Amino acid sequence: MSTFAELDHDDVVIATEIVGKSPRELAWMRFRKDKVAMFAVAVIATYVVVALFAPVICALLGISPTRLDGAALNDYGLPNGPFGNISFEHLLGVEPGTGRDILARLLYGARVSLMVGFIATFLTTTIGVVLGVVAGYKRGRIDAVISRMTDLTLAFPSFLLIIALTRPFTQRLEAIGVPEGNPARLTYIVLVLSLFGWVYVARVVRGQTLSLREREFVEAARSCGASNSHIIFKELLPNLWAPVIVIVSLSLPGYVSTEATLSFLGLGMIAPAASWGVMLGDSVKYYRSDPTYLFIPGIALIVLVLAFNIVGDAVRDALDPKGDRQNLL
């Protein structure tokens, strides 16, 4: 027995470290060193907190996203003061035409953007990972069916469909009991984004699974008598989180912008509800007389999308420091 207990010579080097670091811990350590990414995380966290506490903040500041303030507007319906009437009362000014507080609308708009972004991401990731793993692992007929579904979905002119189906689908949702108006419209947006979004996740996950399933550790598990569910959940999934996190962090900002775009085009949320897209759509009418109004929601959107993209890139770098996709697997 003791003869086998002799260690490889390089054991000595390793023994000086105390605790083993999992690949996830190592990635987190690398991520934390990225100052810009950490700042972007702080920005996103601020958005989330502010969105969550929008009603509280508005109550404290005595503002409301829907209250009309005629006193802040001049005879032409434009804000009284310079820069859209930025004042102590209205920190970011007021909306031309209605006099609603822009800061309050911005805060409530963040709720819509983040909610759409997070829910759509959650749905696309769940559907995409499940279908991708099953297709890649099972191969054969199941794979053929799922792959045809992805091809078909990708072939659809999705944006056109989203626009064309808005009315019939929101009506349908209202018919089955989703509250009329903005809730139904929001539900539609989330569902339709998920319907077209899962394929991107599924394709990446399927590809990764195809190569993972050929690894010897999968055979090792099988040769010990592991069931398919053990192999999928315990052996494959832990190796898929890295690529999944990367697509998620890069697709989330896409959903945020799409919601803004749809609302901008009048297909998403509609006033008086607050959404950045609605605000942008409204503000272009006043871009000459009140440019501040255009900049505020625009900057809010750009900063959020940028922050998500920076985090997404940093996550990818942290998970894959050599840039050779090795550690993604």
Added chain:
Amino acid sequence: MNSDIALQAINLVKYFPTGSSGLLGRPDKSVKAVDGVSLTLRKGATLGIVGESGCGKSTLARVLTRLIEPTSGQVILNGADITHTSGKELRDVRQQMQMIFQDPVSSLNPRHSIGQIIGMPFTVQGQFDKEATPVRVRELMKLVGLNPEHFNRYPHEFSGGQRQRIGIARALALNPSVVIADEPVSALDVSVRAQILNLLEGLQAELNLSLVFIAHDLSVVRHIADEVAVMYLGKIVERGPAATVYTHPAHPYTKALLSAVPIQDPSSRGGAGRIRLQGDVPSPIDPPSGCRFRTRCWKAEALCEEQEPLLTDDGSGRLVACHFPEETPVAIGNRAQ
């Protein structure tokens, strides 16, 4: 059934369908990865299987361990036909027979700690116990020469040799009686090969394992094998007691393989000096007619193309598949008697 036999393969065949299938039809070609292999592994013995890359060694190992089902033929483990078992019975088979893999990188799940990796067999067999399993895993780590304190470490923190020890510990977890090691040292530095070989040899004696040891070069199995089988393009060309095959190879291919082996004493090399094999291994999709080795054999004659040489005993207890085998002293001696 001979109770002395741990594992037996009878005429195993594994074809992989491949190539362009017709528009509607099934694939029309197949890779003949294993093509009629028969083997016997005695209890407590070591059988070495040797052959060049691509000759079907891993496929044979996967058929033997029932990771894949053979196209035809039989696998018999401890007297029971396991060729087509499934479900619970197959899970029991998995306890009795385990595999050690070739690649120390891809054979360990990078997201699992060493404790999880070596404990996995218990988990999947439904034998996981919160108290007993970690204790047993640490015992196994000690058994293969790993520091049990590294229980919570991850594979990327270990060297190739240590990773292979982890793989060995995992294979031994369920107390198998048969272990199939598929090129367990091929991917390792020469300096650590001997350590792993010694470890396997010691473990075999200590645990009374029946071992199938696969390698692509005869020198590796020399010390460890009691019996060797030489494979070429999916077939066994020579099989017999290690002593006989090493000192007096009968098949030209074995001779060529042996002549490539660096040895201290050239005179102990059965026969002439160094033989260099010409050309590449032909494709297993479309192997040569007759003797599969004939395209590279310096002794090939017309007969070799027309007729396939069968694996026959040359009188010394060694089987050889060649129309013109080497005249070995053993065979000659036996014939003279």
